[in-house]
Amino acid sequence: MAKVPWMLAALVLVAGLLLDRFAPQPYTGLPLLAAAPLIAGATLSFRSALAVVCVTCVVSVSVDLERGRPATPLLVDLAVVSVIGVLALAINRLIVRQGRDLALARDVAERVQRAVLPEPPGVVGPLAVAAGYTAAQAEARIGGDFFAVQETPFGVRMIIGDVRGKGIAAVAAVSIAIGIFRHEAESAPTLVTLGQRMDEAVNKDTARHGPVPAMEGFITAVLAEVSPDGETLSLVNHGHPPPYLIHDGQLVRLDPAVPQLPLGLGLGDLTPDGPAPADVVRLPPGASLLLVTDGVTEARDKRGTFYDPLASERMRRRFSDPDAVVDALTEDVGHWTEGKRNDDMAILVVTRRHRPPRVA
Structure with a gap:
């Protein structure tokens, strides 16, 4: 050339x-x-x-x-x-x-993005962890997708989310969201409480900095928690694309029993009886939890058809580690869209290890 x-x-x-x-x-x-x-x-x-x-x-x-x-x-x-x-x-x-x-x-x-959104550790508690981030355009490496994984007294807690916005404003919101998550994840007794505290903090930050455009006033997110022994997975979905459970070559979408509003819209005001309890499922040894942003679920092929992981043969294989899941999904979406993307794509995968870590 x-x-x-x-x-x-x-x-x-x-x-x-x-x-x-x-x-x-x-x-x-x-x-x-x-x-x-x-x-x-x-x-x-x-x-x-x-x-x-x-x-x-x-x-x-x-x-x-x-x-x-x-x-x-x-x-x-x-x-x-x-x-x-x-x-x-x-x-x-x-x-x-x-x-x-x-x-x-x-x-x-890119340095700002990595400072705000650092790569998660490869092993957290009973889980192996992998993540991937693909920008919609090479010239625009700052976006509103984010994820975080943190070991807490209640187990391993994680979040994947999408700030409604782009550019520097979105990065500022991402920084706030991750900061709130890391602070509250250490003390909130349940995922539901964690979601409520994050919602309140986002509302306070919005009020403190004045009105913002409607597309930048809320955050969609999935909050997840894996118990210290790795047996139980809890999920709370705040208006975000549902995660998937991968095990023994099977892919299952974990739709919320009761969908929650996105963070920053005032959950308490619109749900007088309080938010619904977290969805709880079993996490078998070797099973993987796949969390994605809408850059995956809204990826389109040349006919305008949305990408669906459930319809993909590539995603029904037996994966040995979470990195293999991230690579397979990234490659599959790229093949589906023929390399064209209209939105950022974030992927977070945690896999329950067969042998839990020894307690000293």
């Missing part, structure tokens, strides 16, 4: 030379000769573009001399090619500078 710009500039230069040499008067190949430096300036390095400019100037003078043109037209042609060549070199410098600025901005954005 690196040879294509060179070939294109050379092709235009040769075409201009031939047209200048053989076209009847008053037609000349000057426009094509002048186009070669522009192509080189926009696609090649500065040294390569400078070489193309010099060669083009030599070709222009040589053709005019060969055709016996007077000095004035010769100088005019040379001046035109030279001025366009200088502009092409200036464009080259601007493109290089913008490329460096973009690379720096992307690097800063």
Whole structure:
């Protein structure tokens, strides 16, 4: 692919030379000769573009001399090619500078994202853990999807969520959400209480910073808890895509018995009897809990059909570890969408290890 710009500039230069040499008067190949430096300036390095400019100037003078043109037209042609060549070199410098600025901005954005959303540890309590994050666009590495895993006195607690928003505002909200989760997960006696405390904290933060756009005023999330012995899995779903249980080649979607409102919408005001209890299921040894954001469930193929993990043969295999689940799902979604994505995609997988850790 690196040879294509060179070939294109050379092709235009040769075409201009031939047209200048053989076209009847008053037609000349000057426009094509002048186009070669522009192509080189926009696609090649500065040294390569400078070489193309010099060669083009030599070709222009040589053709005019060969055709016996007077000095004035010769100088005019040379001046035109030279001025366009200088502009092409200036464009080259601007493109290089913008490329460096973009690379720096992307690097800063990625560092901010990793600082806010660090990679979870590979082992937490009785669980092996893996996570994946894929941005919708390579140029936009900051998004509103997040996850966290934390060992607490009540077991291993985790969250996966999606802030309604993009860019820096979304990252700020993600930072707040993860901070609230890590603080409250250590003391909230149940997942339901944890959800209530997070909802109150999000509401307070929204009130403290003034009104925000409707699409950035709430957070969808799934809260999960695995008991210290790894036997029991509890779930509370706050308006988020449901998780999946993977075991022995079977994939089961864990829909909530009673869906809860997203965090930040005032759960207590709209549920006078209090939120429903957490859904509880058994987590067999070797089973994996798969948590995703809507970048997975709303991924579309070329016909506009949503991706469904339950319909995927790839996701019905027996997986040896959570990293294999993350890789398989990422690859499957990429195949479904043919590499095109309209939303960020976060994946969190925890697998109950066959041998629980020894207690000293």
